[in-house]
Amino acid sequence: MPSRRFDQARPFLTLGILVAGWLIMPGAVKSFLRASFFELTAPVTLAASKVRDLQDFWALRSHSKTELIEAGRDQARINASYEVAVQQTTELKAEIARLETLLRLPSRDQYRLEHARVARRDFSAWWQRIVIRKGRDHGIPVGAPAVFSGGVVGRVAEVHAMTAVVELITSPGVRLAGVVEGDSRPISFQGGSNPAFAPPTGIVELMPLDIIASPTSPKRLVTSGYGGVFPPGLTLGTIVRAELGSDGLHKSGEVRLDERLGSLTEITVLVPLEVDAAAPVRSSP
């Protein structure tokens, strides 16, 4: 009888031994195992992402020629306007470079742009983290800012050989110093608690009392550039509510974030040039 009871308890005992073994395992071994697991599964993630791209490709092939022609026309119009913007930017850059030379100022170019496709969203909290298809091999460092056409995406939280994890600004774990457009006083921005399928929001604190924002008169919140991580002027969201804080010195409020953050397919990582110069970089596709 006792041996039979032991047989029945053997799975639990094994589980207990494994858990105990994991708990007493040195931290360095744990980190190594975690990193190895991620690197081993990375090709699967990449393959799945590329299969999805292929699926999208064939889905697009199923569109009629008329639809494609219309989309092509729309795209041509957008391209034309972008072309003008690019030309203006080029001219402005040339003018800035001329003034920098004239005034003997250091160059303001601080970042290299690294475009990357989104491979996976973290399903456990998919508003908060995304995995991109570029990593250490492309010179992406931890902490680098990530942006898209709507403004700030977030910050690189983990970097692996071929992939990187970006923590979105919707995450409560991301905090940065913003400013209201046209103002210079820093405000604390932090991701809010974002339930699934609800519009993404963030919270602002330490907002000066004279800043008034409401749903009918929202204020655009942009990066301040003070923190040294994000360049100034990138859109974070719009402040739609501002109320007097508990200290009586500041306001706290709510920031409406870009809803496209939930369906990103491609982002750009701003790689700081000093980091870039120190690290070997594989050429970008």
Place this chain on the structure above:
Amino acid sequence: MHTPLPGDIPGLTVERRDGRDPRILFFYFIIVVMLLLLAGGLAHQQLRRTGEHANAERVQTQRRIVHPGPRGNILDRHQRVLVDNRPRFSVRLLLDAIRPEIRAEELIIKRRFRAQDDADKPDLPTAPEIRRLARMSVVQRYLDQVNRILGRDERVDARELDRHFTRELLLPYTLLDDLAPADYARLLERLPVNSPAQVYTSSARHYPNGSAASHVLGYVGSTEDVGIEDFPGEDLRTFKMRGSVGRDGVEKRHDDVLQGEAGGAIFRVDPSGNRINPPLAQVNPRQGGNLTLSIDLDLQLAAEKRLAETEMAGAAVALDVHTGEVLVLASKPDYDLNAFSPKLGANAAADITARGAWFKRAVQGAYKPGSSFKVLTTIAGFRAGVLKPDSTVPCPGFFRVGNRSFACHDGHAHGEIDLVMAITKSCNVFFYQQGITIGIDALAREARRFHLDRPTGIDLPDETRRMIIPDPEWKRRVTGEAWQGGDTAQFAIGQGFVDVTPLQMACFAASVARDEVWTQPFILHDPARPRQRTEPIGLTPEQRAALLTGMEQVTRRPFGTARILDDPQLLAPLPGLRIAAKTGTAQKQTERGMINFAWLIAFAPIEDPRIAIAIAIEGDTPGEETGGGRYASPVAHAIFQAWLESRLPGARKIKIPFKPSE
């Protein structure tokens, strides 16, 4: 004899008792009594003393943290900010979050000591020493993290850290205080959200106009005595964040209004005294009430700017003639109030002391009023019936009383001179003569009638009580000497023993402007404050006309002692403003020699007086002629000019503050 029973094991003897043994019953009784006692005790503890135990447990396991509320703002009469609060950013370390790290560090330190070679091995530190070392090491690690972000090289103060762990374990430890906005922005972005080191905000006083009205506004100091009336848990062990309390000026006098309502939280703590989140109860602090002063910032800044340009110590006071509200109360030298926020440094304090800037000359400076006192002598003469509007006196340039000879103003002989011209030219001989004729008793009585012998009672702290209106009895009591005729002559021209403050002379000017004897000054603004009405001076229209004519002529060319006010080449014209004024130049013997004090009292417009002014400037060079006309008049001009501008349509623009102390 024991008879074996069926089933008994052979060879084993068992004693059996049948029936009840009365001895056992006794023990039953004892046990029952004891059980009853236990049950009773339990019931007593659980039922009757349950509240007491619950309270003891609560007191033992709960702690209260109190945060002071921000102070109220101080505004000028047009609701412009004179004092408000600025956020004070600091980076603080949550001690309960670093407990595991400290314990791990203790083990590492012990291991290191044990691992050392026997030859070099020092004595193993005691447990408290190891704990202290571990705390230092962990806290410095976090400070180094902050140093890396900000590019600094700060070190942990070991003594302060020990004190904090001993006395304020529940409060976060401040790693760096008073951070610049760029620094806290950098920390916001670079410190992990879940790091024990976090950016905190508290409030500190902010003075947007630097040194403006510094002696009126006063400053605040730090205090642990934060008022927490209406906050639950008064019996709990309480940790108070430092608050602020008014130490001078309006901040001190009206501390009860400005003081914010403290808030706080009640936390449960573990056996080590560390906080367990979330709090059991929480109350947000509330800002104190705002205070609106009667000061007009435009006028105040204009007066201070011109006073500073004289590069001499002095004071300027301006009152609203009707209400007595103080429009200007300036005193130089002064100090930049921002130097007090959050805390006055030793060097800054030494500098203020060296410059004599603590001294509030407007309310603490008791000076001889010099010839500005002749207005009072004139009034006393009229009321005593010895002076007529058309009285004349021959002025040979000196006046002899007994064996003493007193020189006239500038030593000039004015010849036959009437009242209007005597006021215009400030002829001393005329007023020596009048003073002797009036007599000291009538003169002193008249001065007391204008309240020049007592503090004004303005709602500011530290107003001096050293003003003197002398008479024979006073001189006998203080010096032991008899009153002389020369004393009366000196008194008549504001010299000798008389001492008054600039604020008193401003009140006197406002009273004369209203043709009344007393003006109560107020520093708080009340839009509904009624016009003051006190006892009329009692002059006939002819007498008042003669006095005002003389005072107006003081500000006119070619003879007036303040004719600079009428000279467009020296001072900008004040269109349409008729000013009544009287200058004064008093002398005082000091250790360095004879020092002059420049005075001017004035009010305007003559036809409907609205503003009254008194200026006093201390000469800084012995023997140098520091005349009221030359030195005090430009300050009065600046105030009148600002006053005129403030009455123009669309006035009351916010101006760039003048900050001479910065």
